[in-house]
Amino acid sequence: MSTKTIEEKQYLTRFKADTKSHLTILDHEICRETCPDKICTIFCPAEVYKWEGTRMQVGYEGCHECGSCRIGCPQQNIQWEYPKGGHGIVFRLA
Template structure:
């Protein structure tokens, strides 16, 4: 049986360095005002991290599921949009 990680590895991602499709509106809100860090726990692609007291976001490999904006409990501190045409996740199957 193939693991989820192995299937995700088969997808490709075209990075839009000029305009990332997710950004944190105010990092201090995440670092100081958020207790649950739900984005870190819930992101299936592992784009979010919390290390040394700071939230981190790397959009490379994002599955564009929108989970981070839904679970954000800091009052919509995640600015999430679909990537521009031709960028983002390229699913191998589907």
């Protein structure tokens, strides 16, 4: 049995993105003023969060639905839900 790297496994994922984000930054001011480390840009394995200087951009289309941002944001500033039925990540086994 071969062992795949994380990158190889990620290559097997596909996404069916909804038009509406299932991830919401509740207050951009909190990110700006109280969170110097912007730790969501580090713990998210899919690099969904990108700090744009004044605002957090959320590339929800690539979310792996791991749920880490529900507990990882020290300010509990991310509202997380599962994508609507039929949308989101599709894992393929190979």
